[in-house]
Amino acid sequence: MVPASDSEHKPLLEAIGLSHHYEVRGSTVTALDDVNLTIREGDFVTIVGPSGCGKSTLASMFAGLIKPSRGQVLYDGKPIDGPSRERGMVFQELAVLPWRTVTDNIAHGLQIAGVPKAERNRRVAELVKLIGLEGFESKYPRELSGGMRQRVAVARTWAPEPPVILMDEPFAAVDAITRLTLQEELIRLAKTTQRTVVFITHSVDEAVFLGDYVVAMTARPGRVLEIVPVNHPPGQRTWEAMATDTRLQEIVSHVFELVRGRAAGTQAER
Ligand SMILES: Nc1ncnc2c1ncn2[C@@H]1O[C@H](COP(=O)(O)OP(=O)(O)OP(=O)(O)O)[C@@H](O)[C@H]1O
Ligand SMILES: [Mg+2]
Numbered sequence: 009m010v011p012a013s014d015s016e017h018k019p020l021l022e023a024i025g026l027s028h029h030y031e032v033r034g035s036t037v038t039a040l041d042d043v044n045l046t047i048r049e050g051d052f053v054t055i056v057g058p059s060g061c062g063k064s065t066l067a068s069m070f071a072g073l074i075k076p077s078r079g080q081v082l083y084d085g086k087p088i089d090g091p092s093r094e095r096g097m098v099f100q101e102l103a104v105l106p107w108r109t110v111t112d113n114i115a116h117g118l119q120i121a122g123v124p125k126a127e128r129n130r131r132v133a134e135l136v137k138l139i140g141l142e143g144f145e146s147k148y149p150r151e152l153s154g155g156m157r158q159r160v161a162v163a164r165t166w167a168p169e170p171p172v173i174l175m176d177e178p179f180a181a182v183d184a185i186t187r188l189t190l191q192e193e194l195i196r197l198a199k200t201t202q203r204t205v206v207f208i209t210h211s212v213d214e215a216v217f218l219g220d221y222v223v224a225m226t227a228r229p230g231r232v233l234e235i236v237p238v239n240h241p242p243g244q245r246t247w248e249a250m251a252t253d254t255r256l257q258e259i260v261s262h263v264f265e266l267v268r269g270r271a272a273g274t275q276a277e278r
Contacts (some may be wrong), residue, residue, distance in 0.1 A: 017048040020172060021083060023043050023069070023081055024079055024082070026042070026078070027229075028062065028078075043231060045232055052198050052220045053219060055225065056224055057224065061228045061230035067208055068097075093170060094170055096170035100177045104157050104164065107148070111145045113164050132167065136163070139160070140159070158178060162178050162194075176208045216263060221235055236266075
């Protein structure tokens with residue numbers, strides 16, 4: 009098994025010999041091929057790889073939405089056999105409830121979890137502020153921009169504070185400036201609330217900026233090519249530091265070469 013981290017924290021999510029095939033009109037597409045990965049409690053792991061390499065498939069398996077054709081996915085040592093409140097997911101496509109206002113979208117999971125109204129209102133107000141949607145609390149998704157809707161989707165998943173948050177390219181539709189703020193806030197949130205986050209992205213810069221570990225995947229069928237520890241300097245996780253720190257820049261170049269299949273000795277080079 010390939011460990012994503014060697015910290016003393018317990019393994020929370022594990023993929024063991026995971027393969028997945030989709031059957032489409034009589035032909036078979038192999039999306040994932042023998043993926044092995046351990047994500048430990050409190051890790052912020054980013055997964056980066058070419059389009060179609062099976063990232064969303066892998067996230068959906070951790071969420072319990074797809075069963076693997078072969079191998080196992082475990083949560084806290086037990087096989088994942090369906091969705092659970094312990095593993096919240098922000099989908100690649102927009103995931104808001106169109107018939108609910110911003111406030112009611114964010115409060116949704118809290119309501120299901122039976123959080124009392126006063127506490128619910130407090131948490132929702134905090135999150136509305138965090139995602140920069142003050143003044144839009146009573147708007148419906150159709151009255152928001154695409155980026156605003158995606159921010160609501162992030163807050164909605166975050167609100168009930170599941171131990172694991174799976175994020176499938178959550179900021180892809182968000183404008184570049186808002187994205188910077190959301191990325192910095194996401195790290196702050198993840199670290200202060202000690203969540204385990206699996207964040208999928210196409211962007212190598214984003215993967216290195218956010219990840220304690222970057223999992224680089226091969227082109228389809230997706231395999232784990234390399235797990236790159238980032239070791240961000242403590243307290244300096246800012247885009248300014250990313251732009252000036254030569255070590256971080258070298259990591260970005262390395263991951264970039266990996267996902268393009270050009271790193272020396274990688275199987276994708278064949
Ligand atoms: N429901 C499905 N039915 C058939 N094939 C599918 C299905 N979902 C995904 N695939 C195929 O499996 C492969 C992996 O898809 P997946 O969505 O997991 O990739 P991805 O890495 O998330 O891509 P992207 O970066 O473009 O989002 C692709 O070749 C895709 O065509
Ligand atoms: Mg995807």
